[in-house]
Amino acid sequence: MTPQHEPGQARPFRVMKFGGSSVGAAERLFQALDLIARERDDGPVAVVVSAMADTTDRLIAAVDAAAAGLPGDPHVDAIEALVVNVARDLTDRLDRAGLLKHVPEDLSVAIAELMRPLRQLLLGVGLVRERTLQTRDLALSFGERASVLVVRSLLAARGVAAVGVDARDWTVTDDRFGQATPDLAASALQLGALAAAWSGAVSVHTGFLGRTRDGRTTTLGRNGSDYTAALLAQILGAAELQIWTDVSGVMTADPELVLEAYPVAHLSQAEALELGDLGMILHPRTMSPLIEAQIPLRVRNTARPDDPGTLIDAVGTRDERHPVCVVSTEDLALLDLETRRRLGHERIGERALRALANAGIPVWVGTSAPRDRAFAVAVARHDAARAEAALAAEFGRNPDGEPIELAPIRVREPVTLLTLVGEAMGRTPNVAGRFFGALGQIGVLVRASTQGAGERSISAVIDGEDTATAVRTVHAAFNLAVQEVNLLVLGKGIVGRELLNQLAAQQQALAGDQDVLIKLAGVADSKRAVFDPAGIALARWEARLQESHVPPDIPALLERLRRLPVPILVDCTADDTTALYETALSLGIHVVAANKRPLAAPWPIRQGLMDMARKRHRRWEYETTVGASLPVIDTLKSLVRTGDGIVRIEGSFSGTLGYLAGELSRGVPLSHAVRDARARGYTEPHPRDDLSGLDVARKALILARELGMELDLDAVAIEPFAPSEALGHDDLERFFLALAEHDAAFAARVERMRQGGRVLRYLAQIDPSPPAGVPAVRVGPVEVEPDHPAARLRGTEAFVAFTTDRHRAYPLLVQGAGAGGAVTAAGVLTDILKIAMSLRGR
Numbered sequence: 024m025t026p027q028h029e030p031g032q033a034r035p036f037r038v039m040k041f042g043g044s045s046v047g048a049a050e051r052l053f054q055a056l057d058l059i060a061r062e063r064d065d066g067p068v069a070v071v072v073s074a075m076a077d078t079t080d081r082l083i084a085a086v087d088a089a090a091a092g093l094p095g096d097p098h099v100d101a102i103e104a105l106v107v108n109v110a111r112d113l114t115d116r117l118d119r120a121g122l123l124k125h126v127p128e129d130l131s132v133a134i135a136e137l138m139r140p141l142r143q144l145l146l147g148v149g150l151v152r153e154r155t156l157q158t159r160d161l162a163l164s165f166g167e168r169a170s171v172l173v174v175r176s177l178l179a180a181r182g183v184a185a186v187g188v189d190a191r192d193w194t195v196t197d198d199r200f201g202q203a204t205p206d207l208a209a210s211a212l213q214l215g216a217l218a219a220a221w222s223g224a225v226s227v228h229t230g231f232l233g234r235t236r237d238g239r240t241t242t243l244g245r246n247g248s249d250y251t252a253a254l255l256a257q258i259l260g261a262a263e264l265q266i267w268t269d270v271s272g273v274m275t276a277d278p279e280l281v282l283e284a285y286p287v288a289h290l291s292q293a294e295a296l297e298l299g300d301l302g303m304i305l306h307p308r309t310m311s312p313l314i315e316a317q318i319p320l321r322v323r324n325t326a327r328p329d330d331p332g333t334l335i336d337a338v339g340t341r342d343e344r345h346p347v348c349v350v351s352t353e354d355l356a357l358l359d360l361e362t363r364r365r366l367g368h369e370r371i372g373e374r375a376l377r378a379l380a381n382a383g384i385p386v387w388v389g390t391s392a393p394r395d396r397a398f399a400v401a402v403a404r405h406d407a408a409r410a411e412a413a414l415a416a417e418f419g420r421n422p423d424g425e426p427i428e429l430a431p432i433r434v435r436e437p438v439t440l441l442t443l444v445g446e447a448m449g450r451t452p453n454v455a456g457r458f459f460g461a462l463g464q465i466g467v468l469v470r471a472s473t474q475g476a477g478e479r480s481i482s483a484v485i486d487g488e489d490t491a492t493a494v495r496t497v498h499a500a501f502n503l504a505v506q507e508v509n510l511l512v513l514g515k516g517i518v519g520r521e522l523l524n525q526l527a528a529q530q531q532a533l534a535g536d537q538d539v540l541i542k543l544a545g546v547a548d549s550k551r552a553v554f555d556p557a558g559i560a561l562a563r564w565e566a567r568l569q570e571s572h573v574p575p576d577i578p579a580l581l582e583r584l585r586r587l588p589v590p591i592l593v594d595c596t597a598d599d600t601t602a603l604y605e606t607a608l609s610l611g612i613h614v615v616a617a618n619k620r621p622l623a624a625p626w627p628i629r630q631g632l633m634d635m636a637r638k639r640h641r642r643w644e645y646e647t648t649v650g651a652s653l654p655v656i657d658t659l660k661s662l663v664r665t666g667d668g669i670v671r672i673e674g675s676f677s678g679t680l681g682y683l684a685g686e687l688s689r690g691v692p693l694s695h696a697v698r699d700a701r702a703r704g705y706t707e708p709h710p711r712d713d714l715s716g717l718d719v720a721r722k723a724l725i726l727a728r729e730l731g732m733e734l735d736l737d738a739v740a741i742e743p744f745a746p747s748e749a750l751g752h753d754d755l756e757r758f759f760l761a762l763a764e765h766d767a768a769f770a771a772r773v774e775r776m777r778q779g780g781r782v783l784r785y786l787a788q789i790d791p792s793p794p795a796g797v798p799a800v801r802v803g804p805v806e807v808e809p810d811h812p813a814a815r816l817r818g819t820e821a822f823v824a825f826t827t828d829r830h831r832a833y834p835l836l837v838q839g840a841g842a843g844g845a846v847t848a849a850g851v852l853t854d855i856l857k858i859a860m861s862l863r864g865r
């Protein structure tokens with residue numbers, strides 16, 4: 024039973040363990056000392072400490088250097104230097120943090136004194152040039168012993184009665200040096216005898232260390248200080264073990280990979296064991312004293328002691344829904360074994376695991392195909408070659424000694440073991456579906472998979488390069504209530520600016536009503552960029568961009584964008600951005616574009632991008648490139664997908680040219696109408712692209728290519744709206760002046776048409792099977808009769824008519840505003856939402 028803490032009573036006995044990160048940096052020591060003093064005021068405590076900072080590494084390096092041989096004979100000076108270095112490094116660190124002046128005695132002398140036997144030890148190693156695990160354990164013990172000396176002295180200096188305890192004096196172990204196992208009963212006996220002398224003082228113990236019955240120093244292996252602390256807690260019947268570290272508890276994912284990762288409030292001991300198997304929190308053997316004695320464990324942050332941290336106990340999460348932890352174990356190799364026939368009575372998996380165990384190779388995960396025809400096993404990458412050799416040796420023969428038909432072993436590396444751990448999973452339906460669905464949505468291939476017993480964990484082996492995206496996506500699918508997408512918006516002109524305004528207005532509603540959180544990670548124009556992985560407040564995007572001095576290095580920004588959940592590049596420029604799309608898609612970033620140029624790029628380039636998007640399972644959405652927000656592309660794709668035969672596509676694709684035709688028929692001079700159209704945001708950045716017919720030609724080409732027509736822009740027959748000689752100037756003012764010279768001729772032409780009962784329109788026609796000598800795609804001005812569907816268009820209205828096998832008598836019409844910032848931006852936002860919604864609710 025866990026002792027309960029009654030209000031008003033002193034809290035029962037607790038063990039506090041401070042790891043490398045907490046006592047490692049001398050600066051943190053102050054905080055650790057505060058915490059010990061604070062807890063001590065509240066009831067009895069014992070403290071376990073690790074070695075400071077890189078002291079352990081320095082000690083290993085010193086032993087290795089001594090064993091490798093040092094200059095001089097018998098290396099006395101060099102050994103002296105090694106020892107002095109280790110000691111000086113420690114005292115310098117304390118001095119820099121201003122800690123030495125708090126201690127009345129001279130700590131540097133005490134540390135040097137403590138290290139004296141290390142000198143003899145290294146001399147011995149140098150003489151025999153031999154470095155055994157036993158020697159190494161003894162050398163390493165100086166790190167923890169120095170920590171105890173420092174912590175005890177500093178506690179005493181602030182008036183906290185403290186006694187330093189060399190845990191070797193009570194931790195009785197076997198003689199597996201480097202990874203010794205304590206004997207609980209013997210250790211309890213020793214500790215009982217020692218504890219009587221502490222009489223209320225804080226006992227400060229070395230973590231990690233033990234001693235054999237015949238007095239040789241041992242270490243307890245990985246997470247050894249945690250093990251010491253758990254044992255101490257068990258033997259002394261502590262009410263709680265606190266592990267103080269540099270994070271505020273067990274995180275839902277590696278915060279280096281997932282910005283939104285957050286500490287889990289509660290974990291069950293069973294979950295902690297699963298996580299421990301994956302190298303997280305405590306090593307499973309460290310958990311067993313706590314489970315046996317039912318001692319709760321709290322993981323806390325030394326730098327943020329008021330954070331609640333994670334409580335690990337028998338109950339686990341009190342939150343039925345969430346969260347679950349996503350653990351990524353990287354740098355593994357996956358070995359695939361396949362037999363073409365059954366291997367007699369013994370299964371391939373059993374033999375493989377035994378062979379690997381005999382070779383001393385730890386296995387991260389092993390999974391079998393039905394009836395064991397195939398077996399895949401993941402091992403650390405550095406063990407891959409040895410594992411392959413061990414398996415090849417094993418399967419060179421069957422149990423009867425006969426050769427067998429084993430296909431060559433396939434080794435895939437690097438791979439990552441991605442594991443979802445959470446008790447709540449067992450109580451939630453379709454966990455596997457959501458897990459694999461989330462991976463599938465982003466095109467991550469699962470090379471092997473397993474589901475743990477008790478439905479507490481599920482794992483997938485994936486390619487190493489997919490790790491970051493996969494962890495973020497799975498984390499978001501299980502732990503975030505809303506589907507987050509992250510945008511990098513290129514261009515803040517008519518369309519880009521309006522898009523950001525619409526986003527600002529809709530962001531909250533989308534999160535609240537649609538469970539989609541659209542975050543602006545970055546925005547760039549042709550001069551500068553601003554990027555913030557935490558998200559740029561939409562009300563502040565313009566100010567943030569103006570304040571920025573960062574040049575628009577878009578590939579570098581894409582590299583940062585890819586690390587965020589559901590990254591989308593939003594192209595609202597009129598630039599040639601094909602190279603950027605290639606980078607984005609290859610990095611796993613979706614693309615949403617109002618820009619037509621990449622779609623109108625030479626066929627192999629456009630097709631290469633399409634293939635890349637398909638291969639990488641990324642989306643490239645571009646509905647607004649024809650008819651702004653009108654559903655032109657979606658309609659055409661649906662017709663093609665459902666097997667309708669397209670007979671012809673025709674229409675008025677340009678909002679600008681439609682608007683100009685209307686203005687001309689009202690008597691507005693051409694140059695005035697173009698100025699006006701530009702000011703209203705209908706034209707391309709340079710109106711020449713509209714008046715030359717190029718913009719409509721691009722749109723027609725985009726549609727033709729949807730039909731699989733392998734055409735380039737030069738195959739489109741273009742007759743310009745205005746004469747080419749009027750369109751030469753880049754400078755807009757000069758352009759308008761030159762255009763004005765044609766105002767009278769245009770007015771006369773329109774008047775002549777009016778008198779003939781016809782109207783001017785700029786039409787496009789796409790004919791998949793044109794008559795001989797007629798171009799398949801053509802765009803140009805047409806004088807239409809009053810009963811032509813285009814004759815009735817008003818303002819910026821565009822229309823597209825699809826004549827198909829199924830819509831032959833009455834063509835399928837899409838009609839509405841074909842240009843303008845507001846409708847186009849809404850179309851871009853719709854494309855963004857298409858991607859977000861398709862991922863939501865996985």
Ligand SMILES: NC(=O)C1=CN([C@@H]2O[C@H](COP(=O)(O)OP(=O)(O)OC[C@H]3O[C@@H](n4cnc5c(N)ncnc54)[C@H](O)[C@@H]3O)[C@@H](O)[C@H]2O)C=CC1
Pocket residue numbers: 513514515516517518519547548549550575594595596597598617618619620647648651704705706707708841842843844847
């Ligand atoms: N205006 C409309 O009605 C419609 C426009 N579109 C397309 O939307 C795109 C944008 O049009 P507008 O907003 O009207 O153009 P705009 O000229 O007003 O804005 C273009 C923006 O792109 C930026 N830019 C240019 N090159 C860049 C680069 N390499 N990196 C970052 N930013 C860059 C410019 O600084 C500017 O902010 C064009 O491709 C256009 O064809 C599509 C449908 C309708």
Ligand SMILES: N[C@@H](CC=O)C(=O)O
Pocket residue numbers: 647648649650651676677678679680705706707713718841842843
């Ligand atoms: N300039 C274009 C804008 C939309 O693509 C047009 O007027 O149609």
